[in-house]
Amino acid sequence: MNLTLKVWRQKNADTKGNFVTYKADHVSPDMSFLEMLDVVNEDLVKKGDDPIHFDHDCREGICGSCSLHINGRPHGPKQGIATCQLHMRSFKNNDTVVIEPWRAEAFPVIKDLATNRSAFDRIQVAGGFVSVNTGGVPDANVIPIPKVIADEAFNSATCIGCGACVAACKNASAMLFVSAKVSQMALLPQGQPERYRRVQAMVAQMDAEGFGSCTNTGACEAECPKEISITNIARMNRDYFTAKLFKEEEV
Amino acid sequence: MSNFAKTFSSSLGKKLIMAATGLFLCTFLIVHLVGNLQLFKDDAGQAFNAYAYFMTHFTPIKVVSYLLYASIIIHAVYALVITMGNKKARPIGYAVQAGSQNSPWTSRNMGILGTVLLVFIVIHMSNFWWKYHNAELPYAKYEISLDDPSDITVSELPWDAKRLVHSDYVDTQAGKQVIVSKDLYKVVAHSFKTGWYVLLYVISMAALAFHLIHGFRSAFQTVGWDNRKYVPIIRFFGVWIFGVLIPVLFAAMPVYFYFFK
Numbered sequence: 470m471n472l473t474l475k476v477w478r479q480k481n482a483d484t485k486g487n488f489v490t491y492k493a494d495h496v497s498p499d500m501s502f503l504e505m506l507d508v509v510n511e512d513l514v515k516k517g518d519d520p521i522h523f524d525h526d527c528r529e530g531i532c533g534s535c536s537l538h539i540n541g542r543p544h545g546p547k548q549g550i551a552t553c554q555l556h557m558r559s560f561k562n563n564d565t566v567v568i569e570p571w572r573a574e575a576f577p578v579i580k581d582l583a584t585n586r587s588a589f590d591r592i593q594v595a596g597g598f599v600s601v602n603t604g605g606v607p608d609a610n611v612i613p614i615p616k617v618i619a620d621e622a623f624n625s626a627t628c629i630g631c632g633a634c635v636a637a638c639k640n641a642s643a644m645l646f647v648s649a650k651v652s653q654m655a656l657l658p659q660g661q662p663e664r665y666r667r668v669q670a671m672v673a674q675m676d677a678e679g680f681g682s683c684t685n686t687g688a689c690e691a692e693c694p695k696e697i698s699i700t701n702i703a704r705m706n707r708d709y710f711t712a713k714l715f716k717e718e719e720v
Numbered sequence: 721m722s723n724f725a726k727t728f729s730s731s732l733g734k735k736l737i738m739a740a741t742g743l744f745l746c747t748f749l750i751v752h753l754v755g756n757l758q759l760f761k762d763d764a765g766q767a768f769n770a771y772a773y774f775m776t777h778f779t780p781i782k783v784v785s786y787l788l789y790a791s792i793i794i795h796a797v798y799a800l801v802i803t804m805g806n807k808k809a810r811p812i813g814y815a816v817q818a819g820s821q822n823s824p825w826t827s828r829n830m831g832i833l834g835t836v837l838l839v840f841i842v843i844h845m846s847n848f849w850w851k852y853h854n855a856e857l858p859y860a861k862y863e864i865s866l867d868d869p870s871d872i873t874v875s876e877l878p879w880d881a882k883r884l885v886h887s888d889y890v891d892t893q894a895g896k897q898v899i900v901s902k903d904l905y906k907v908v909a910h911s912f913k914t915g916w917y918v919l920l921y922v923i924s925m926a927a928l929a930f931h932l933i934h935g936f937r938s939a940f941q942t943v944g945w946d947n948r949k950y951v952p953i954i955r956f957f958g959v960w961i962f963g964v965l966i967p968v969l970f971a972a973m974p975v976y977f978y979f980f981k
Contacts, residue, residue: 475815488815541818567816574809639819639828640806642731672732681809682731682802684827685938691822700946706732707944713727 470496470562474509476521477569482577482585488567498558502545503528503535505557522581528553530694533629536636537582538569543633543692551631551694571632573641575678586632588678589646593630596670597650599659612658622656625649627695634689634697640681645689647675648705649697655708665712672709734802739939741795746936748788749966759973764874765905766862772852772904773886796838803831826934833931840924847911852904859883860903863896876903912977925971933963 472493479486493509500508503525510520526534535552539545545555560566568582576584614622626649634645651668654660660667683702690699727733755775758767775781819828826833851857856879865871877883877900886901911917936958940946945954 477815538814541814541816542821546821569814569816572810572812572814574811637822639817639823641809642806644731672730676731679809680731681806682735683942684806684830685934685941686819686823686827688819688823699941703941703944703946705944706735706942709730709732710736710944713723713733 472496472560473565475565475567478581479578481580496557500557501553502555503553522583524583525553530554531629533631536571536584536631538571538636540567543636544694549694549696571636573635575680576632589630592647592671592674593650595674596667599654614657618656622653625701626653628697629695631694633692633694635680637688637692639686640684642683643675643680644683644702645693645697645699647671648701651705652701665708665716668705668708669712734798735942737794737798739942741791742935743939744791746962753966753969756973763872765860766899768905769860769901769903773901792841799834826930830931830934833927836924836927837931848907851907857902859900862899866895866897909977909981912974918974918978921974922971925967929963929967933959936962
């Protein structure tokens with residue numbers, strides 16, 4: 470099939486970008502979206518043009534690198550997948566596909582479609598860890614954890630930090646990401662000693678990075694490739710208000 | 721900055737203020753609606769005027785009313801502050817953004833709906849609240865027969881600065897209870913006969929409905945109350961009580977006066 474691509478091209482963070490239209494002809498429906506862009510890039514290189522810059526790594530939906538805003542939705546029109554898992558059969562012949570980078574003050578464009586998402590790393594560094602020595606491998610079930618709690622913690626831990634939640638949110642809010650990182654440890658025994666310090670430190674860093682506020686639209690959970698639920702946001706709020714207003718635990 | 725100030729200037733703290741003031745305004749709506757249902761009573765406004773007097777002169781309610789005015793202002797100001805912060809968080813927008821595919825319409829338009837409501841509140845209060853407190857309104861004198869409470873004679877008394885806002889005595893010789901009160905009912909009845917005013921009310925109540933369909937349940941999510949057992953109940957209340965029943969009954973008042981009085 471043949472497609473028209475409208476791709477955001479931007480030389481670097483300091484220049485203004487603009488849309489450039491490309492033709493992608495003879496696209497196989499079995500290609501992944503990134504493979505389609507690889508083919509377009511090969512043509513550009515052959516012509517001596519600068520290829521389209523985009524982030525990618527594992528190409529199997531677990532690394533969180535790929536980050537394309539396709540036709541108005543992060544990771545394209547399907548649910549529960551990253552851009553690399555999106556296949557061209559999701560599009561129709563002669564479709565126009567608009568490809569943009571994540572848009573957020575906290576995610577400045579590096580080049581074209583690649584954005585600098587180190588704001589997420591700084592939030593993690595602020596408190597998204599357990600600072601005890603884990604020692605040797607413990608025996609299984611030494612610490613009993615109810616199945617539902619373990620499952621919920623695991624669901625939160627599946628966040629790959631791609632930033633689709635920020636990209637989807639009309640306020641560029643990072644609360645789904647931060648709440649998932651807060652929850653995965655708040656739910657488990659190992660995370661308890663630092664539970665209330667962690668949530669305060671991570672929320673403070675999130676605010677310092679310039680992300681927006683949550684208006685509970687639910688766009689983040691609808692677009693999350695790992696289908697992280699906004700229950701996490703409620704949990705983060707609960708922990709934060711507990712720490713700030715009831716327990717008086719300092720950061 | 722103190723811990724308290726830090727808490728309420730954080731993104732979560734600001735949302736907590738929105739949720740708390742919003743829920744308080746929701747509880748007020750119930751009280752306001754129950755009181756205003758007196759308008760449907762066919763007693764030339766006697767019950768409604770008594771209710772208006774009670775609401776403006778009973779001390780605990782007066783205290784709560786100042787809390788209410790503060791809540792409206794705080795809710796609006798914080799909405800503005802949060803929205804400006806959100807706009808700053810995305811200085812360059814998307815060329816294409818398919819919000820309709822991942823979020824409900826109400827959740828994306830709280831600001832517009834809220835602005836409609838704020839304009840409505842200003843008009844609504846300047847027309848009734850301001851007039852009742854400051855304008856030289858006439859008085860209504862109700863003479864109710866002690867033998868038959870449904871036998872009410874109404875007469876109008878002119879404005880008199882010395883007259884009490886509300887007085888109530890029993891004239892045993894004439895066999896009548898005499899109630900004289902500032903006639904807010906007359907202002908209401910007159911307003912609700914004005915076409916554009918009725919239209920404004922109906923549009924505003926539609927905005928209220930959509931604002932609360934998202935707002936009510938959203939407040940509970942913000943404070944972190946998402947117990948799986950209670951979320952369906954909260955959602956039911958948000959949609960059917962605050963999103964449908966309350967706005968419909970409020971809108972029914974001007975419509976009833978316009979067409980049937």
